[in-house]
Each structure stands twice: as structure tokens, then as C-alpha cells.
Amino acid sequence: MIRLETLENNTLRLEERVNAALGQDDETLLRTALAGYHPADLAEVMERLGNEDAIRLFRCLDSERAAEVLDELDQQKARYLLDNEVPERIAALLDLLPMDDAAGVLAESASPERQEALLSQWTDQEDAAEVRELLSYPKSSAGRLMTEKFMRLAPELTVEEAFAAIRRADPEVETLSDLYVVVDEHLVGVLSLRDLVRASGEQRIAEIMTRDIISVQIDTDQEEVARLIARYDFLAMPVLHREGTIAGIITVDDIVDVLTEEQTEDAFKQGAISAEPGVINAPYFSIPIWRVVKSRVGWLVLLFVAETATGAVLRHFESELAKVVALSFFVPLLIGTGGNTGAQTVSTIIRGLALREIRGRDAGRVLVRELASGVLLGLLLGAIAFGRAMWWGSGVQLSLVVALTILAICTWANTIGSMIPLVANKLKIDPALVSAPLITTLVDATGLVIYLTIAHLLLSQLH
Template identity: 40%
Template sequence: MANLQELEQEELIKQLIELLEIGAYEAVRALDEKLHYADRAEIMEELSEELRQTYFELLDFEEASEVLEEVGSELFSELIEGMDEEKRSKVIDNMSQDDIVDKLSGLTEEKQEELLSYMDEDTASEVETLLEYEEDSAGGRMTKDYVTLTTEMTIDIAIEYLRQNAPGAETIYYVFVTDEAGILTGVISLRQLIVASPETKISEIMNENVISVYDDEDQEEVARLFSKYDFMVMPVVDKEEKLKGIITVDDILDVIEEEATEDIYKFAGSSDLEIYEEDDASWLRVVRSVRSRLPWLIITIFGGLLSGSVVARYQGTLDANAALAMFMPLLAGMGGNVGTQSSTITVRSIAVGYVEGKEAVRTFFLEVATGFAVGLVCSVIVGLAAMLTNSSTVISLIVGIAMFSNIVTAAAIGTLVPMIFKKLGVDPAVASAPFISTTVDITGLTIYFSLATVLIGKWMI
């Protein structure tokens, strides 16, 4: 049978379903051996409840724990409840605590209590401690599955200690060192342990310059530090610098995806609540979408009404020369596009930590300079187009100057608004396209009609 890379996913699922339905479990196992655990989890989501449980029971406890780390919270609960007590205990013991916490955090308190009752006392206690942290904090992302060394250990004692205590640890490529009070004092790599002399003390070769994060730190800042320093693991400490847990890079990859998705939805004037789950009812999808989109659309309505009031204020100018109306959509569209481009660059720069201190001023001037250059080119093009369509030098001048002013203003607004939001402690991603576009429309129309009023009145067109 062909491997996964040679089969379409739908065909593979079809084969598994057919084999499960006829009870050809040996054939299922033969096919299953060629699958990655992430593929098993994806297939599990596609199966009916009955076939799903049958398929899950065919997996050994290690395979089952890997699959459970990949599925959603509801399916995790369903599969755990359907297992016999012995296998359930082995599966839970084999899972990372941070993965268990991720699954439980998506369930009701009642369901959490039920699943916690399936765990041994120590595991349940540690998971409950992790559940107390905010889901999007470093504490909510960390695991307590780690081992530590002490400064007074020698290398031979440390290696023997790891042999005895590290099999269940999340990682031992880097091991953190604490003092007797549990204060984080250093870090040592597995490579250093292997090549060092057996009699050497840990304190003599450990790196004392340890970069850590507090347990209440936002996960987005944790992801930024991982990216900056190329870490594989990072320690989490409390305000007293006591080691509370570790975060590994695989968890941060999930954070980066979540934060990027959240920012994209916010920027579009929506939210990540609109991410549809397979088992969502149609009405629930609609309710989520309406709840996410409506507030920004209402803001846009009021913004449109303000734009309309600007047009109404200059109705006399518009009546005096109807040709001005021809360029209103163009000016508004160009301003909105430039504002959105600038805000996108600024929000992203803020997210990765590039806009700090003097760099914020530099970013602002760079974006305005870009708007200046773009505005010059676009204003010439639009001015020439106005001249060809209206044979009027003044109309051409009005449209050209308005286009230039609108683009420079839009670049400035698109850059400043996210920075101001960040300064106020508001997520800059909410400086979304609807907000920027509405603001730029109002300023753009005001500039356009103010110029038209002045110049038309001066030259009496």
C-alpha cells in the first residue's frame, strides 16, 4: 500500500473507514504504522464517533497520547472518557502537562473536574496549578515536566541523576540549575555535561546569564524572546526568581500561529472567534461572525455618516463644479489603501519589537517619507488624468494636490494610530482596516473640498 505522501487524504480516510467497518484491524494497523501522529489526529477528526473510538483503541498508549496532544478539547474529552482505566492512566502519564492544560482550558469547569479525577493525585495537583494561570500567559504555556540540577553537584553525580529522573522530562538538551531555595541560578547544556570532567562541579561550567520570563508574562512577549535568542527552551520564574516551569519551542510555534491569526482577524475588524470548528452548528457560526464583525461595521457606518456630513458641508462647492465628484471615490480608495499599508507595517513592527523608543520616531518618518514619494507619483498621474478628462488646469491642480496631501496624511495616520494604541496599552492590531479607512476618508474629503473651495473661489471656475 502506498505511503501517505502518495495518497490523497480523502482516499486514505476512505480506506481506513472501509477496513474499520469490516473489522480488518490487522490491515488498519499495517496502514496506521505508516502514519505520523499528526495525520492520525486529522483522520480521527473525520471519523464517526463509533469508528473513532474503535480506531483509537487500536493505538498503543504512546501513539494514543501523541494523538491526544493534537486533537481539539472536545474530542480529547470524548476519547479520554472512552478508554479503560489502565490505558487511560498510561496515556495521561505519557502526555506533557502543558498539552493537558491546553486541552482542559477549552472545557467547562465541570468537565475539567471530571477529567482531573482520572489522573493520579500528583499529576492532577500540578495540572490544577497550571490551570490557575491565564491561558495566554507564560504560566499557562509552561510545563512542570522538567528536572533541575544544583550548583554543588559534580558532573558524574548530575549525569546519574538525569538517568534516574529525566525520562519523563519535556527536554534535557538544556538543564536549569537552582540553589537550595529553588532560585534559578544557571543553565547547562547536555553537551557540556558529556564533555566535562566527572569531578567538575556544575557551578564551575554553568552559564549564569540565564534569560527567563515571569509566569504572568504575555505569551506574545515570550514568543518574541524565543525568536530573538533562537531558544529551544526557556525557564519561567515567579517574582522571587524561583523556577516554576519551562516553555519549549514547540509550544511557542503554536503561540506564534495563534497570535498571527488573532492579529489578522483584528486587523480585518473581526476576531478569532470566527474560526470555525468542524462540529459547530450553522447557527453558531453565524452568531460568532455577527458578534465579531458588527461592532466594527457600526463604527464604519458612523464614520460614513461623518464623511457624508463633510460632503454636505461643501455641497455648494460640489454644485459649482460637478467634475469634483468624479474623483471622490479615487481619493478615498487611495487614502484607505495607503493608510492600511502603513498600519500593517507598523502593527507588525510593534509585534516583533522593532518599534521601541527612538525607533518609533524613525518608523514614523520613514513611513511619511514613503507616503511623500508615493504621493508625488500618484498626484502627477491623477493630475494628468484630470486634465485629460476635464480640460481644466485648476481641477487638475486641485485633484493632484489633494491626492498628494491625502496619501501623506494617510501614511501618517496609519503609522501613528497603532503607536498611540500601544502607548495606551491597547492591542495595536485593533487599529484595523475599518478604523484606519474611516479616519482617512474623513480627513481626505476634508482636504479635497477645502482645497476646491479655496481654489475655485480664487479662480472663479
């Protein structure tokens, strides 16, 4: 068993050896340094190198590993290789990859003109035609992810005949874990290799196949495909044309990539960072600073302007703050508590929407549930805040103001935090894009209004 620490040390050791070989400008030493390493490790090291050093390393790899490295690389580094390596070599390497992986590399890292130039140089133009078809499907659709290389069986075959057919199968078949029963290009059944192994040799495939098939359409969004595969624990998902004929299958390894990409995108959005293609999946150190600034500045400017509402509230209640200076001591505590409470609620609701655990019709139930949660959280935190304020010597009146404000802010933040994602989802806006930034701005301004209003009502010094 290889431990995680060992894998990390291997990568660091590889990076040191590669840098040493590059420093000595010794191609033989570089080839020796690369020997025996997994393509994923080679890709990680290449992403840390400058473009010129990366292409030197790439040219020292044998075709099989170079093709796999090309599939593993981030978008920017892969684009550089596609634009600067000998086109004939890139075409040959892409031709070695599974069709869906080749289409993915071309879609992410090459312009349409470059795609066609590379595809025209493929030795196998039938494979090139399949890749062109995959590229014709919308981005993020099931059609873009699928492969047409899968194992087909006829329902009238016996188990023994099916095994014989599997042995003769095209080596480029993506997986043999799931076998698909096809009649006139229509999917009529599916069975696993496990089912086949356990059946007797004389049984017909029609007798052991599953007829209740879960499939997706060719234009189904990749997030929906990922959700279905995760829900049913599939290793592959059949993809059908609109007329019902089978188009291909999507394997779980491609879905893992989709999940990683979508989670990264959602994390960026919740942090108020634009999920630009050149930023979202690129390694940290490979992103130019100007791209980092561009991805962040838009929301920061918007939030900066919105936060002026907080300053307006403080100016409105300036006289109250001047009379009871101690009120200002608790402002960071109250705003921070409201923001944290709202952020937790937003994250919970966004997750529920993504997993289809919450739907639009559940808005009422969600509101009641989060309202109750907000009250309970407010009571608990309010009691702690009351004790803390008393310990600071703030007096009973001011301590009570702080405690009641915590109760009100927690209830309000939970309530508004549950509604923002639901409203965004109803308006066909990605909830992750607007929820976190918006909840922070709203709670900051409204939390101050709640605090200073309660203070005005309860503190005798303000009357």
C-alpha cells in the same frame, strides 16, 4: 526527505480511506486505514469529520497515538471528545501527555467541573496535582505553559557524574537540550548538552555552566516569553517563582503554538473580526455559520454607522459635484489610495510595537518618519495620478487637483496611521483591535473633505 506535496497527498489519501471505511461501517478496515499515520495528520482528518465519525475514529487508535491526537485537535473537537468519550479513557490518555500539554487540553476544552472529574481519575495523583497547579495560573501566563519535568544538576557534580544522572533521568523529562543547575530550588546556572559533551570528564558543572541566566516570572505574559525565546534563540526558558525558586521550564514547541495563536488573533483583529475562542483557532469548515456572523457583525455595524460620515461629506459638497461631474470619477481612486496607505502604516507600527522596536517615547520620531514617507509616497503617486487624469482628458486643472489630493491624502493617512496604534497602546488597548477599522473610516471621510476642498480652491468652475 518528505516534500510538502507528499505530506498533503498523504493527508488527502488518509481522508479518502477513512471516509471509505466509515461508509462501509468496517472497524477493521478503519484501523488498517489509520495505521502508520502521524497524529497531526489524524487530527486534521478528524477535524473534517462529523462528531460521531470523529469519535469512531478516535476509539480505533491505540492509547499513545490517541493521546497525541487529543493534544493536536482544535478546541471544539477536543471538547466533544472530552464530553462524550468514556471518562476513564480520557483521563488515562491525558495522563500520558506531558503535564503542560495535558493542562492545555483541559484548560481549552473542559469546564472546571469536568477538569476536576477527569483529574480525580488519574492513576498518578502526583501528576494530577501538578496539572491542577498549572491550571491555577492565569491564562496566557508563563505558568500555564511550563512543565515541571526538566533536568536538574548539582553544581558540584563532575561531567561524568552528570552524564550518569542524565541516564537515570525521569523518562517524562521534557528536554535534555538544556540542563539546569539548582541549589536549594534556586536556579544558579544553565548549560547545554553540547557544553557537557565538549567538557572533560573531570570538570565540575560549576566550572562550565553559564551564571548569567535569562528567565521569566511565573506570571509573565506568554507573548513576552515568545519574544525572549525568539530574541535569544533559546530552546527552553526557565520560569521562576516570585521568591526566585525555579518553577519549571517552557520549551520552544509550546512557544510555536503561542506565536501561531497570537498571529491568528492579530490577523482577525486587523480584519475587524472578534477573536472569539470558538473561532480564532478552529478550522474554517468546523466553525458554525452563526459563530462566523457573530464574530463579524459587531465591527461591521459600527463601521457601517461610521461610514455614514462619508455620505454626509458627499451631501455637503453636492453642489460642487453637480457642477463638475468629473470630480466623482476619481473618488474611488483617492479613497482607496488613502486607505491602502494608512493600512500599510498601521501594520508597520503594530509590528514595531509588538517586537518592542517602537515604544511610547518614540512617538515624535515615528511621526516625523511617517510624515516624510507620506510626502515622498504622495509625490510619486501624485505624479502618476496627474498623468492618468490627463490621459483620461480631464484637463490640467482637474488633473492638478487629483495630484495634490493624492499628495495630501498620503501624507495625512501616513500621519494618522502612525498615531492611532501609538495612542491605543498608550490607553492599554490592543492596537490591532482598533487600528485597521478606524484608519479606513477616518481616511474615507477626511479624504473626501481634502479632495473636495482642494477642488473648490483650484477649479474655476466652482467659483
